[in-house]
Amino acid sequence: MEVLTKTYSRLGFSGLDTAEMVTTMNKVLANYHVFYQKLRNYHWNVKGSDFFDLHEKFEELYTSAVTNIDEVAERIRVFGKTPMSTLAEYLQVSDIKETGTDLTPIEMAGQVLADIETLDGFLVEVAEAANEVGDMATMDLMNSMIRSLEKQHWMLTMWLNNSKN
Incomplete structure (x- = not known):
């Protein structure tokens, strides 16, 4: 029986092993930070008959985003790297873009759905590299x-489909 061995350095992974993950995790951080701020914007500025539902949902999402941001940044630190950490870097790197405060509830929900798809894509990239x-x-x-x-x-998606009917 052949025994597989691995050269151990930091946690068993070399800098080359983790380079792609760290690069993409920094993109996750940038996108998550812009997403977080958009959620805060929407939480504060949602209006209309959907106020209570969306105000609560946006708070739930931004609270979760803060936890995920911290987890990703700490995972980057585990690999001995420094996570991206300035707003200027986040805005430059993020595929998720800021919006104004004058969106309708349906537009806000649509933006959040698109942003979740963007985040999901980066998370899948990190998982595949890992x-x-x-x-x-x-x-x-x-x-x-x-x-x-x-x-x-x-x-x-279910809320949005119901709101359009």
Whole structure:
């Protein structure tokens, strides 16, 4: 029976093993920060008959986003790297863009759905890179976030479909 061995450095992963993950995790951080601020904007500025539903949902989402941001930044630190941490960097790197305060509730929900899809794509990239190097902890973290975002996407999609009818 052949025994597989791995060269151990930091937690068993070399800088090359984690480079792609760290780069993409920094993109996750940038996108999550802009997403977080958009959710705060929407939470504060939603109006109309959907106020109570969306005000509460946006708060739930931004509270979750803060936790996920911290988890991703700390995972980057586990690999001995420094997470991206300035607003200027986030705005430059993020695919998610800011919006104004004058959106309708339906437009806000649509923006959140699109942003969840963007975040999901980056989380999948990190999970795939982690899988390639056998990093089960990062895969688990990303899969947990993916699962949560996909549930939120489904719920908002159902709300949005109901609101348009």
